[in-house]
Amino acid sequence: MDLVDLIAEKRFIGQEFLTWLWWKSEERGGSVELPGQGDITVVFEKHMLLEYGEGESSQKCICSGLQSELKEARTGLVMGKKVEQARIQLAQNDYEWNFTMAAAVMEFRNVKLPKTGPAQEGGDNPEEQEGMILERIFLFEELVRLVQALFRLFLEVRVSKSWQDELVRIRAWVHSRGQMTVTNEQDS
Numbered sequence: 001m002d003l004v005d006l007i008a009e010k011r012f013i014g015q016e017f018l019t020w021l022w023w024k025s026e027e028r029g030g031s032v033e034l035p036g037q038g039d040i041t042v043v044f045e046k047h048m049l050l051e052y053g054e055g056e057s058s059q060k061c062i063c064s065g066l067q068s069e070l071k072e073a074r075t076g077l078v079m080g081k082k083v084e085q086a087r088i089q090l091a092q093n094d095y096e097w098n099f100t101m102a103a104a105v106m107e108f109r110n111v112k113l114p115k116t117g118p119a120q121e122g123g124d125n126p127e128e129q130e131g132m133i134l135e136r137i138f139l140f141e142e143l144v145r146l147v148q149a150l151f152r153l154f155l156e157v158r159v160s161k162s163w164q165d166e167l168v169r170i171r172a173w174v175h176s177r178g179q180m181t182v183t184n185e186q187d188s
Contacts, residue, residue: 018101019083021088025044027173043091044070045087048063048073050077050081052081084102085100085103086103090143090146094114095114101147113139116135
């Protein structure tokens with residue numbers, strides 16, 4: 001089995017992770033508890049890519065809306081579509097990251113790092129430039145560390161006996177949100 005086949009076969013893990021993370025973020029109003037690290041804020045923003053089907057018959061649907069709604073995406077989940085890509089805001093302490101996560105290979109795209117102190121004018125000082133670069137590297141590594149911690153939390157639940165109970169709660173969330181969306185659209 002080559003790498004492409006392996007990625008295609010295992011892509012469901014990333015899709016399940018993004019769906020689980022979306023549910024987890026809404027379970028406590030945007031706050032997700034990381035054991036030993038406290039709460040972090042996870043918000044799914046206004047852009048999501050859903051996928052339906054496999055191989056040549058697969059279809060993709062881009063959904064956008066206000067971060068608290070994403071009505072099309074919620075309805076898509078009810079219809080069996082899977083989250084393939086999502087725009088996420090992650091915050092911990094004074095840091096806030098915005099990025100797009102691609103599910104198939106858990107790839108970070110369009111990363112916006114937290115704001116840092118302003119650069120000095122005429123920043124020709126090599127030590128200052130090096131410090132700014134190291135700070136950006138640290139912030140990116142922090143983002144990767146947090147996402148890995150969230151993924152580890154997901155995997156611990158995913159391989160445990162409690163996964164079936166978690167799956168029941170996720171399905172209830174999907175259907176309650178999807179039905180609410182369909183009902184609201186019919187009332188309009």
